[in-house]
Amino acid sequence: MDPYKFRPSSAYNSPFFTTNSGAPVWNNNSSLTVDARGPILLEDYHLVEKLAQFDCERIPERVVHARGASAKGFFEVTHDITHLTCADFLRAPGVQTPLIVRFSTVIHERGSPETLRDPRGFAVKFYTREGNFDMVGNNFPVFFIRDGIKFPDMVHALKPNPKTHIQEKWRILDFFSHHPESLNMFTFLFDDLGIPLNYRHMEGSGVHTFTLVNKTGKATYVKFHWKPTCGVKCLVGEEAVIVGGSNHSHATKDLYDSIAAGNYPEWKLFIQTMDPADEDKYEFDPLDVTKTWPEDMFPLQPVGRMVLNKNIDNFFAENEMLAFCPALIVPGVYYTDDKLLQTRIFSYADTQRHRLGPNYLLLPVNAPKCGHHNNHHEGFMNFMHRDEEVNYFPSRFDLVRHAEKTPIPSHTISGCREKTIIKKENNFAEPGARYRSWAPDRQQRFVDQWMSALSDDRVTHEVRNIWISYWSQADKSLGQRIATGLNSKSNM
Numbered sequence: 001m002d003p004y005k006f007r008p009s010s011a012y013n014s015p016f017f018t019t020n021s022g023a024p025v026w027n028n029n030s031s032l033t034v035d036a037r038g039p040i041l042l043e044d045y046h047l048v049e050k051l052a053q054f055d056c057e058r059i060p061e062r063v064v065h066a067r068g069a070s071a072k073g074f075f076e077v078t079h080d081i082t083h084l085t086c087a088d089f090l091r092a093p094g095v096q097t098p099l100i101v102r103f104s105t106v107i108h109e110r111g112s113p114e115t116l117r118d119p120r121g122f123a124v125k126f127y128t129r130e131g132n133f134d135m136v137g138n139n140f141p142v143f144f145i146r147d148g149i150k151f152p153d154m155v156h157a158l159k160p161n162p163k164t165h166i167q168e169k170w171r172i173l174d175f176f177s178h179h180p181e182s183l184n185m186f187t188f189l190f191d192d193l194g195i196p197l198n199y200r201h202m203e204g205s206g207v208h209t210f211t212l213v214n215k216t217g218k219a220t221y222v223k224f225h226w227k228p229t230c231g232v233k234c235l236v237g238e239e240a241v242i243v244g245g246s247n248h249s250h251a252t253k254d255l256y257d258s259i260a261a262g263n264y265p266e267w268k269l270f271i272q273t274m275d276p277a278d279e280d281k282y283e284f285d286p287l288d289v290t291k292t293w294p295e296d297m298f299p300l301q302p303v304g305r306m307v308l309n310k311n312i313d314n315f316f317a318e319n320e321m322l323a324f325c326p327a328l329i330v331p332g333v334y335y336t337d338d339k340l341l342q343t344r345i346f347s348y349a350d351t352q353r354h355r356l357g358p359n360y361l362l363l364p365v366n367a368p369k370c371g372h373h374n375n376h377h378e379g380f381m382n383f384m385h386r387d388e389e390v391n392y393f394p395s396r397f398d399l400v401r402h403a404e405k406t407p408i409p410s411h412t413i414s415g416c417r418e419k420t421i422i423k424k425e426n427n428f429a430e431p432g433a434r435y436r437s438w439a440p441d442r443q444q445r446f447v448d449q450w451m452s453a454l455s456d457d458r459v460t461h462e463v464r465n466i467w468i469s470y471w472s473q474a475d476k477s478l479g480q481r482i483a484t485g486l487n488s489k490s491n492m
């Protein structure tokens with residue numbers, strides 16, 4: 001072993017306690033004092049170091065998605081899609097890629113109950129031979145807003161009131177009353193799907209439209225969907241209150257216990273594809289995250305399966321310090337001009353430099369498993385061992401070269417600078433159709449959710465009427481049911 005490259009790890013534990021610098025600790029029970037009753041001597045370095053380390057144990061929690069559970073496994077290609085992409089990890093059926101997944105709730109704190117009505121994060125980090133590919137999705141296939149400039153306000157409205165520190169419906173309904181594009185997302189959030197049974201029984205979605213690029217450079221729009229093989233199940237009615245009342249970590253426990261018992265959770269990955277040349281042909285904008293693509297027009301095509309067969313060893317190292325970023329793509333996969341996706345490309349690495357430090361990608365859980373080399377170096381907590389004299393490019397002394405050119409979408413982009421909304425908003429058709437597709441009891445539960453939310457004392461008449469108008473535009477009978485329900489409630 002080269003002592004200069006030695007990395008500390010509990011795997012190299014000595015048989016006796018040591019300080020962080022490796023000196024033997026001969027007493028970990030009592031502080032060093034003057035006589036048995038003290039005072040304590042500041043020279044008890046082990047005591048000071050132990051307390052100081054403890055005092056610094058917590059890192060800032062994620063600004064959203066603070067509460068989560070992760071697990072490891074693999075992705076296996078089952079269907080050939082090399083006509084669509086040159087991604088190495090999708091190169092042939094049978095190819096397996098190691099991965100880590102983090103499921104999460106969105107709004108509440110790191111220790112909050114997992115039974116709250118909230119979207120769920122569904123983030124997958126593929127450790128491919130061409131770098132890490134992060135598919136940072138949710139369990140719903142659409143999103144509340146379509147421009148990232150609104151994301152901080154949206155999260156502020158959903159988070160607890162800054163005065164009371166309580167999540168309050170009136171603030172949420174006030175904010176979203178300005179955003180009818182959120183209606184479709186609410187047909188998921190206020191539906192039974194709003195509280196999944198656990199993480200194993202929920203779907204996942206890449207939400208945005210991405211681009212696949214094949215080796216000839218042909219680009220295809222794509223949406224990603226994960227379907228659990230054990231089916232989708234939710235906590236309905238009072239079930240969430242009962243489950244959450246007895247165990248506020250029920251979903252984390254379910255995931256851990258299933259894997260420990262050898263009952264490995266599995267999802268199938270499907271894609272929907274569209275030729276970018278057709279993007280103007282539809283009533284909706286294919287890059288609009290508040291819309292799904294109808295499956296009868298864009299059928300689900302199987303691609304592979306994901307199996308989670310290994311629990312994490314350490315929650316802090318493999319969950320708290322795990323850092324996803326939608327900007328992390330691999331050759332053969334590319335972004336689109338979706339405005340929300342474009343803002344996400346900036347935001348994640350930025351927050352992680354704050355949350356974990358500038359060298360967060362050196363942490364074992366975030367580091368690529370393939371070779372990597374560049375001259376970005378130094379900074380706080382850089383623990384990469386480097387032994388070279390040339391840290392600039394180009395140089396005649398370092399033969400490192402550019403990689404082969406990666407195909408990226410080649411279409412021309414043109415237009416005027418402007419700050420505006422997309423042309424085809426079409427906010428009401430899809431939520432209306434979704435509501436009408438449900439059985440009567442499911443419709444009733446949705447109406448009940450809305451009546452309960454709009455009955456909050458601080459929801460004004462104006463905001464209530466806006467929501468009734470929105471839902472009436474989605475489906476006349478739905479708006480009427482909510483209005484009638486609220487009237488009879490207020491007359492009681």
Ligand code: HEM
Pocket residue numbers: 061062063064065068102103104120121122123136137138143147148149151205206207208322323324340341343344347348351352355
């Ligand atoms: C402009 C819109 C958005 C912004 C600015 C944004 C920003 C963020 C930030 C700052 C985090 C915390 C990351 C960390 O500390 O590690 C986060 C986490 C996350 N976001 Fe977003 N987000 C946006 C939209 C979305 C959308 C549309 C989705 C789903 C498709 C999504 C899914 C997630 C997930 C799953 C996580 C948790 C990742 C993990 O488990 O560590 N976000 N987001």
